[in-house]
Amino acid sequence: MTSDRRTFLGAGLGVAAAATSQSWDFTAGAAEMPSREGNRAEASTDFGRLIHREPRAVAQPISSAEVASLLRLARAERLKVAARGQGHSIYGRSLSENGIVIDMGRLNSIRDLRPDRVVVDAGATWKSVLDATLPQGLTPPVLTNYLGLSVGGTIAVGGIGGSSSRYGMQTDNVLELDVVTGDGHELTCSVGSNPNAFDAVRAGLGQCGIITRATLRLVRAPERVRRFQLFYPGLSELIADQRRALAEERFDQLQGAILPDGAGGWRYQLEGAVFYNGNRLPDDSALLKALSDTRSAAVITDLTYGEDAAAFAKFEALLRSKGQWTTPKPWLLAFLPGSNAEQLAREILDELTPADIGPFGRITCYPMMTNACRTPLVRLPAESVVFPFNVIRVPPSDDRAAIERMVAQNRALYDRLRRAGAMHYPVSAFPMSQDDWKDHFGSSWARFAEIKRRLDPADLLTPGYAIF
Ligand SMILES: Cc1cc2nc3c(=O)[nH]c(=O)nc-3n(C[C@H](O)[C@H](O)[C@H](O)COP(=O)(O)OP(=O)(O)OC[C@H]3O[C@@H](n4cnc5c(N)ncnc54)[C@H](O)[C@@H]3O)c2cc1C
Missing domain, CATH: 3.40.462.10 (FAD-linked oxidases, C-terminal domain)
Structure with missing residues (x-):
């Protein structure tokens, strides 16, 4: 068994996938970590309850390395992959029909907290971020009106809040991201390092990479x-x-x-x-x-x-x-x-x-x-x-x-x-064609498409948007 496959099975795909598995022996390894299999019924729809797409498997990784292994295996098996934060998109954007849903719910730690920044796993909710920073008198500059959304899920779309006039979007207040690309590579990106990836992942609708960790800017919270x-x-x-x-x-x-x-x-x-x-x-x-x-x-x-x-x-x-x-x-x-x-x-x-x-x-x-x-x-x-x-x-x-x-x-x-x-604001409920997306991204389209080709060459990531 390859180490990729071992990690994949260890990530709990066993029982979740067994019902529909045709070519994989998903059942092996399931007994090792049964609690890490995700719920396929839950991952078949989202907050909008308008679209239903059943995944073949739901994985609940606990590290960026596991996400990378999943993506490498998905590529070998030609399976589409979608990350799922809190599943609050409303038109099937976090679904993956007959593919893999990566439930980010266990990648939710709040890590290094400093006076000007906090490092968090992408599956953490904004509520848990604020719960950690506020006792220190600190806050992310922009909070979404609803705090039950995941950090990765809103960075994938932009993240607007009441303070956006002053501070921009949540994506404007991200200092660094750890990302797993569509071909299973882990990379760290920021304005100064891998800037193309940084620009394509922030508000990139999950097309170029799965965010596993984010360094978020903090400011003093008012009382x-x-x-x-x-x-x-x-x-x-x-x-x-x-x-x-x-x-x-x-x-x-x-x-x-x-x-x-x-x-x-x-x-x-x-x-x-x-x-x-x-x-x-x-x-x-x-x-x-x-x-x-x-x-x-x-x-x-x-x-x-x-x-x-x-x-x-x-x-x-x-x-x-x-x-x-x-x-x-x-x-x-x-x-x-x-x-x-x-x-x-x-x-x-x-x-x-x-x-x-x-x-x-x-x-x-x-x-x-x-x-x-x-x-x-x-x-x-x-x-x-x-x-x-x-x-x-x-x-x-x-x-x-x-x-x-x-x-x-x-x-x-x-x-x-x-x-x-x-x-x-691409979180709406209505169908969009590829031409609509080209029109939407306008002058950014060519660069976006070029980075997509490099970071997700097999076009596996986030099929729910049907952009590429
Ligand atoms: C009640 C409610 C209130 C809202 N309020 C606001 C608001 O105030 N401001 C605002 O901007 N938006 C708001 N939204 C919209 C919301 O920000 C988006 O729908 C967001 O994508 C949902 O986050 P989520 O964690 O539930 O993501 P999901 O629905 O799980 O995922 C959304 C998309 O991001 C992708 N994704 C998820 N995690 C990652 C990751 N780690 N890496 C890469 N891609 C990922 C998914 O594959 C999917 O395509 C609201 C939505 C709801 C339902």
Whole structure:
């Protein structure tokens, strides 16, 4: 038995794969480490519950060397491979039909923690990263709104959060990555070492390598967060105040949403957060001065930084209590050019009804500065301000015909947005052809394709995107 095969079998593929194995003797070795076989049913779908692809096997490696062995064996057997972080992609991007899913869940250690950086395994969640850094008064500069995502999973797509205007994407705050390439080589990359790989792996949709470890930049965490939810009668008023707040840098975080109002219409909400330390409370009246919101409806909350960062968990708990966390999630995520954001947002709102979003769904819509976003494969409209515009649909039921209509509607909206200069945040639910991907990556396509050919010559990695 070759050492590659031994490691593969030792990685727990035995029982998981035995049911469908044709040419491999997967059962050998299974008894050695039965707990390291992954769950094939779970790895056949994702948070979106829209696509179903059953893998031949699920491996749960505990080291980068095991990931490398898996990839070498997959290459010999011509099997496609997808890493799975927390499985929160929504259109089958972490699936591998009749191939291998590498469940990163056991590669989740938080390693070296220093005042300006932390080294973590890629399967760690952002929650576990923050849990480790916050007691030292430190935080990654950009956290996703939901902390239950894996570090590798968001670095593979970009990772946007409330602080992205100031700090860019999570991929802009990665100092170094350990990666296993499609041909099973382990390499370390950063701006100064293997920069091509670094650029192709950050926001590279898992096409050129599996990230096994990341060195993340840290900054001092504020102690407290004062959060303002302001409500508006219409889109124009919301966007005017968002633009003003952004230009005047009133808040440390600026977001916003359009929400079903429960009566067939929409509510418009600005959300600003100010960080502070000790008991030096921010000056509310200066922060809210001359904004045109319905002031009597404003909600102001004051939380520790850790509580604020974890606030999405309340939304998760709500959806779980209503049985809607696990319904299909046909989301559409895009960046609108700042110059025509209001017009585009209005056109889309004219087409959508609150029923298309669901009572607990929302459309996030807010301006952000792009100057801190430098990751080559993060595609944004070439303007200084863009609007993340995310149609977060939470359909109340699993009515398949209705869900398919939503996916088709996403595709039509995407075509329209693209013609108007918007860019896709590639975590949406709608089909994309190879030409769509070429168009998406634009001037970055040729370099991306060239690095893909070098790092994953047999095109094994992350088939769920169907890019190459
Ligand atoms: C409730 C919810 C909230 C969200 N909030 C935000 C947000 O605030 N900001 C934001 O930017 N995004 C957000 N997203 C989108 C999310 O960032 C992406 O879907 C992300 O890819 C999911 O991470 P994951 O760990 O679940 O990855 P998975 O779904 O497991 O994987 C995503 C993709 O990355 C690949 N991948 C996973 N791990 C690795 C690795 N180690 N190396 C290489 N490739 C890998 C997978 O093969 C797959 O193609 C949210 C999604 C959900 C469902």
